Amino acid sequence: NKMMETSTDIEKQKMIEDFRAGVTATLRSWTSLRNAVDSGWGGTNSQEKADILRQSIYEHLDGTTFPPKMDQSDLEDALVIYMEEEFSITLEDNSEKQIADVLLRMYEDCFSDKKDPTLCRKIVNSSIQASESIGSYPVQVQSSEHDDDDDEMEDVSETTSLDTQTFAAESLFGGPIIDQKRQGADLPTRQLGEAKMEKAAPEVDGDGFATISSTKKKKKQQQI
Numbered sequence: 747n748k749m750m751e752t753s754t755d756i757e758k759q760k761m762i763e764d765f766r767a768g769v770t771a772t773l774r775s776w777t778s779l780r781n782a783v784d785s786g787w788g789g790t791n792s793q794e795k796a797d798i799l800r801q802s803i804y805e806h807l808d809g810t811t812f813p814p815k816m817d818q819s820d821l822e823d824a825l826v827i828y829m830e831e832e833f834s835i836t837l838e839d840n841s842e843k844q845i846a847d848v849l850l851r852m853y854e855d856c857f858s859d860k861k862d863p864t865l866c867r868k869i870v871n872s873s874i875q876a877s878e879s880i881g882s883y884p885v886q887v888q889s890s891e892h893d894d895d896d897d898e899m900e901d902v903s904e905t906t907s908l909d910t911q912t913f914a915a916e917s918l919f920g921g922p923i924i925d926q927k928r929q930g931a932d933l934p935t936r937q938l939g940e941a942k943m944e945k946a947a948p949e950v951d952g953d954g955f956a957t958i959s960s961t962k963k964k965k966k967q968q969q970i
Contacts, residue, residue, distance in 0.1 A: 761863060762809045765856045766914035768866030769807075771873035772848050773800055773918055778841050782833040783919045795832045796918045802828075807849065812857045814850065821846040870913065 773779060779796055782788060788795040806816050816824070825842040829835045848869070855862045 757861075758809065760910075761856045761861060763910040763914060764863035764866045765807070765809065765852055766804055767870045767910040768852045768863075769800060769803055769849060770914050770916070770918065771866075771869045772845060772852075773803075774873055774877075775869075776841060776845050778829065778835060778837055778839065779833075780919065782829070782835055787833045787835060792833070793917060793919050799825075799828055799832075800918060803849065807853050809853075809857050812854070814853050814857075818843075818846050818850055821849065870910070 773796070779799075783792045783796050786792050806821075807814050822842045825846060826837055829837055829842075852866050852869070854860065855865050
């Protein structure tokens, strides 16, 4: 039935948009990433590097499979490597664990049989409220086991009027907007942890991420 297929496709696309909006809000809440961009530790294109990180997450967690293509350990490692290679940061606060956990919980909610974008919408709402109140994104993405309580979800319905597609395409920290054409697979996006373009092609492990040699780590690294 073509009508049923069309309805399913629309529902799936909407779930992808909710998830990507949640990814955007979660990365904006990541203090280590925001500090790295604000301080220019990734050079003059630090904002773009943050957006490339998000784009790579979109491509790895694309909603086509469940369980996802990456487990939490792989995602944590990829985040650590990307921050080291692109921002010269050694994460010491274990924040990558929290970020990976939130990303994968949102993914499970959206693309398992649950098909529930509530957590994504809650995090997006928190991000918007924080940006409106103090012009920043110090969003608390941790949630308790009681987050499903109705009284805690009263305001989630407000996101129904939010253009999640636009929210998910906006630059994380004010950099140039990524062309929508790059959202697809037509143009390659540098992967999490992948070596910079001018470097020799890196060795790639079974998960598609560049392997990092300890001898290649930058001599001076910011520590968080």
